[in-house]
Amino acid sequence: MRELRLITDAVRGGFERHGYGEVWTPALEYESVLACADVAEAAPAYRLIDESGAALALRSDMTVPIARLVSTRYAEAPLPLRFFYLAHCYRRVRPQRGQSRELLQAGIELIGAEAPEGTVEALTVLCRTLDGVGLKDYRVGLGDASLFRTLMERMEVPEHLRSGLLDALAMRDFVMLERALEQAGLSADVRDSLLEVSRSRGGLEVLEHAPGPVADAVAGMREVGERLPADVALRVIFDLGLVRNIGYYTGAVFEVYDPALGAPIGGGGRYDELLGRFGRPLPAVGFALGLERLHIALAGEERGTGAMLQ
Amino acid sequence: MSADLSSDVVAGNALAALTIAVPRGALLTETLDLLDGLGLDTAELRSNDRKLLFEDVGALSVETAEAGTADVGTKDAGTKVSVITMRPSDVPTYVEAGAADLGITGKDVLLEQAGIEGRGGGREVYELLDLGFGGCTMVLATTAGENAAGEHAAAEALRRLGVMRVATKYPRTALAHMESTGRQVEIVEVKGSVELAPLTGLAEAIVDLTATGTTLRENGLVVREEIVYCTARLIANPVAHMLKARAIDDLVCRLRGA
Numbered sequence: 001m002r003e004l005r006l007i008t009d010a011v012r013g014g015f016e017r018h019g020y021g022e023v024w025t026p027a028l029e030y031e032s033v034l035a036c037a038d039v040a041e042a043a044p045a046y047r048l049i050d051e052s053g054a055a056l057a058l059r060s061d062m063t064v065p066i067a068r069l070v071s072t073r074y075a076e077a078p079l080p081l082r083f084f085y086l087a088h089c090y091r092r093v094r095p096q097r098g099q100s101r102e103l104l105q106a107g108i109e110l111i112g113a114e115a116p117e118g119t120v121e122a123l124t125v126l127c128r129t130l131d132g133v134g135l136k137d138y139r140v141g142l143g144d145a146s147l148f149r150t151l152m153e154r155m156e157v158p159e160h161l162r163s164g165l166l167d168a169l170a171m172r173d174f175v176m177l178e179r180a181l182e183q184a185g186l187s188a189d190v191r192d193s194l195l196e197v198s199r200s201r202g203g204l205e206v207l208e209h210a211p212g213p214v215a216d217a218v219a220g221m222r223e224v225g226e227r228l229p230a231d232v233a234l235r236v237i238f239d240l241g242l243v244r245n246i247g248y249y250t251g252a253v254f255e256v257y258d259p260a261l262g263a264p265i266g267g268g269g270r271y272d273e274l275l276g277r278f279g280r281p282l283p284a285v286g287f288a289l290g291l292e293r294l295h296i297a298l299a300g301e302e303r304g305t306g307a308m309l310q
Numbered sequence: 311m312s313a314d315l316s317s318d319v320v321a322g323n324a325l326a327a328l329t330i331a332v333p334r335g336a337l338l339t340e341t342l343d344l345l346d347g348l349g350l351d352t353a354e355l356r357s358n359d360r361k362l363l364f365e366d367v368g369a370l371s372v373e374t375a376e377a378g379t380a381d382v383g384t385k386d387a388g389t390k391v392s393v394i395t396m397r398p399s400d401v402p403t404y405v406e407a408g409a410a411d412l413g414i415t416g417k418d419v420l421l422e423q424a425g426i427e428g429r430g431g432g433r434e435v436y437e438l439l440d441l442g443f444g445g446c447t448m449v450l451a452t453t454a455g456e457n458a459a460g461e462h463a464a465a466e467a468l469r470r471l472g473v474m475r476v477a478t479k480y481p482r483t484a485l486a487h488m489e490s491t492g493r494q495v496e497i498v499e500v501k502g503s504v505e506l507a508p509l510t511g512l513a514e515a516i517v518d519l520t521a522t523g524t525t526l527r528e529n530g531l532v533v534r535e536e537i538v539y540c541t542a543r544l545i546a547n548p549v550a551h552m553l554k555a556r557a558i559d560d561l562v563c564r565l566r567g568a
Contacts, residue, residue, distance in 0.1 A: 097407070139552065139553060141552050171436075171437075172436035172437070172548070172551070173436070173437045174436065174437060174438050174439070175437045175438070175439065175440045175543060176437070199559065201552060201555050202555065202556075237552060237555075239552065257548075257549045257552050257553055258549070259549070259553055261408065261549065262406065262407045262408020262409070262547050262548070262549050262550075263406075263408070263434060263548065263549065264548065264549065308408055308411065308549070308550060308553065308554070
């Protein structure tokens with residue numbers, strides 16, 4: 001517990017230094033509130049009924065409760081709003097190392113700040129907070145949740161095939177993706193460029209070398225990339241195939257990786273349409289770190305062991 | 311440029327090595343042939359079936375960098391490769407945890423561990439390539455012969471008792487198949503010699519993997535339904551797929567060309 005406390009103190013300090021204020025919300029929300037957001041993979045899993053018969057659910061993330069808070073308690077507040085939290089969330093997962101059904105998350109929500117500046121700020125807070133905690137070898141994968149969908153529209157992939165292709169991409173099942181693209185009766189050109197996109201990851205050159213329609217679609221990523229401070233840019237790997245399994249993301253999405261752990265430590269992205277569902281349309285971006293995973297990665301780096309550090 | 315530096319750091323140094331989880335059993339020989347084709351040294355892997363960890367079986371030299379991979383045109387001594395061997399069903403476990411960066415295992419194993427539709431819980435591994443070998447079919451089989459109504463044993467049980475008993479080493483796959491076809495089933499999980507179950511009355515049918523059907527025939531069983539065709543797959547750990555992008559893309563590219 002002492003180690004975890006040092007980590008939470010460092011994380012809290014990092015967020016506060018960047019001007020973020022801590023918020024707290026109840027673990028229980030009305031199920032209808034959580035259902036407003038399209039959280040897909042992270043759908044609330046644990047429910048109970050209160051004394052009046054209303055359905056409550058344990059929150060599965062903090063983004064949705066904070067979106068609710070913004071439209072109710074901060075309806076008149078000047079923008080942008082900068083919130084952070086350290087809170088337990090509850091998810092339906094197979095309990096294993098670094099993944100419990102009750103997980104402790106630390107994250108920020110930056111509300112009322114558009115892309116690319118807001119995205120750059122969130123990535124900067126993310127990296128500088130991790131630096132402050134003492135994590136050394138982490139990298140941040142940066143993608144765009146709308147990229148593949150936009151490309152499929154521009155390349156006129158038949159509409160009924162799109163969700164299946166997106167599912168395959170989200171799972172990174174490249175065998176299924178390739179097969180589905182073959183069966184879709186698309187031209188070899190279209191098929192190859194979609195496959196290419198799904199696998200492209202690396203430095204800014206990935207964006208610069210992008211062919212025709214892809215080059216337009218990655219314009220947003222390039223704007224973010226060009227504005228990142230040098231120490232943050234050093235950490236970022238562009239990943240055109242990154243799709244997070246949460247439906248409310250609209251633009252930039254990112255995930256944090258460390259060689260000491262075989263699973264992402266955290267992630268986030270832009271959710272420009274979520275606040276509108278709660279009555280106050282505002283652009284927003286945020287991220288959450290899994291503190292148990294961060295702890296494992298820190299310990300692994302210190303010992304020089306862990307997933308990829310043997 | 312700073313972003314280039316980042317991918318260099320990632321692809322270089324300590325992260326240049328790859329650990330590959332290789333399945334013992336039916337897929338072993340063809341897997342080792344594949345590794346031979348990449349210029350790795352599998353002699354010890356072939357001769358020593360007790361050793362589990364083979365450090366440094368050679369290096370993958372980087373030939374031509376493909377457009378779109380992390381780094382273009384960088385020269386180095388190649389990616390050091392280690393191999394660990396295990397049962398095919400353990401391969402996703404090692405790869406998911408990052409104890410191996412890549413793994414080779416059957417689609418049957420991946421399907422069985424894929425979690426339950428809509429309820430999550432699957433293995434977090436990326437499926438990179440269909441390697442094409444190790445082709446097998448997951449089938450539902452029963453004893454030969456039909457009753458007067460032309461039904462096999464499992465169909466008769468389903469009609470008369472409302473449920474059929476299916477013995478299998480693949481309980482999730484079997485359950486998913488029966489649910490998707492709207493039939494009540496009682497799964498009897500066994501660890502081996504599945505063919506024995508219908509012969510002794512433990513179950514009316516089995517769900518099992520078959521390549522040639524010989525074992526089924528020798529035990530007087532008949533294939534009634536083909537569920538899915540399975541081949542060997544190359545899988546990757548999600549974090550390794552990102553942090554070792556160049557080495558992994560290069561390997562995939564060469565396997566494709568092979």
